[in-house]
Amino acid sequence: MEDHPRRVFLGIAPALVATAWCRGQPEVAARVVGAAFPSHEPDVVREFVGVCHGKVERVRAMLGDVPQLANAALDWGFGDWETALGAASHVGNREIATLLIERGARPDIFTHAMMGHLAMVKGLVEAFPGIQRRHGPHGITLLAHARSGGGTARGVVEYLAALGDADLRYADEPLSEEERARLCGEYAFGASADERLSVFAREGGPLAVQRPGGAPRNIFHQGSCVFIPAGGADVRLTFRVESGRATELRVTSPATMCEAKRV
Numbered sequence: 381m382e383d384h385p386r387r388v389f390l391g392i393a394p395a396l397v398a399t400a401w402c403r404g405q406p407e408v409a410a411r412v413v414g415a416a417f418p419s420h421e422p423d424v425v426r427e428f429v430g431v432c433h434g435k436v437e438r439v440r441a442m443l444g445d446v447p448q449l450a451n452a453a454l455d456w457g458f459g460d461w462e463t464a465l466g467a468a469s470h471v472g473n474r475e476i477a478t479l480l481i482e483r484g485a486r487p488d489i490f491t492h493a494m495m496g497h498l499a500m501v502k503g504l505v506e507a508f509p510g511i512q513r514r515h516g517p518h519g520i521t522l523l524a525h526a527r528s529g530g531g532t533a534r535g536v537v538e539y540l541a542a543l544g545d546a547d548l549r550y551a552d553e554p555l556s557e558e559e560r561a562r563l564c565g566e567y568a569f570g571a572s573a574d575e576r577l578s579v580f581a582r583e584g585g586p587l588a589v590q591r592p593g594g595a596p597r598n599i600f601h602q603g604s605c606v607f608i609p610a611g612g613a614d615v616r617l618t619f620r621v622e623s624g625r626a627t628e629l630r631v632t633s634p635a636t637m638c639e640a641k642r643v
Contacts, residue, residue: 420446420452424442425449428442428449429453429454429467430467432473432480433467433473439476439480450480450485451464451465451484456518457594457609458609458610458615458631459611459614459633460610465480465487466491468480469491469495469528470516470520470525472494474529474532477491477494489501489504489514490522492504492536493536494526494533498535498536501539501540505543512546513546519613521548522546522547523537553602560587561581563579563587563621564579564580564581565579565643566579567628567640568641568642569640576591577590577640579629580596586599587601589609597609598610605619605620606618606619615632616631618630618632625642626642628642
């Protein structure tokens, strides 16, 4: 049996079908190589981390196509990293968390707290004093993760509550409606339409900041028009106010990341 010559495909159009390199092999439809290859496409990672908050059938389907997504992680903004397992953990979705761990995801103290693994949580607190004060994705506390685990995690809730410092939430100094209004608006840090940060007030909640195409991030007032974003406790958003109106927004972490002028 004579073999066909092997061929190397450096770029493949969607409509092309790859020719089997040896006779007898079935033809395989070619797949378009994405711009992020060999990394996973950002849109796929974003969807997967999102569905891991509660859509178990979609999680199963995506893992069936790409098993490596079990360890996917996404930066929602300002360093607010969330893993697929972290998403399932902070909402208390034990089914999805278990599925991800079975597929190779790596549990941390937040997952152990939600799943009620008291010995693991105690061991980590003893090994790393103060770890109970750390925040998980979006600034969610360790005790809040345990509470999301329901009755299974009751022992962990009681243990962490007794420590007294496992539920330290972000400070958020009050702002009047007038003060909130003077900060809300568009701030440009470049010439293109997507080089902007939009600051707006959530109804009944904190202020938020968003870049076009990105996810809105809650920000918490630390006083004197200085804010920290959810999941980014080392980041500072500082507004410059002149004549009763914010004119500039500076983002530091601790070096300057961005200086944006109000437009």
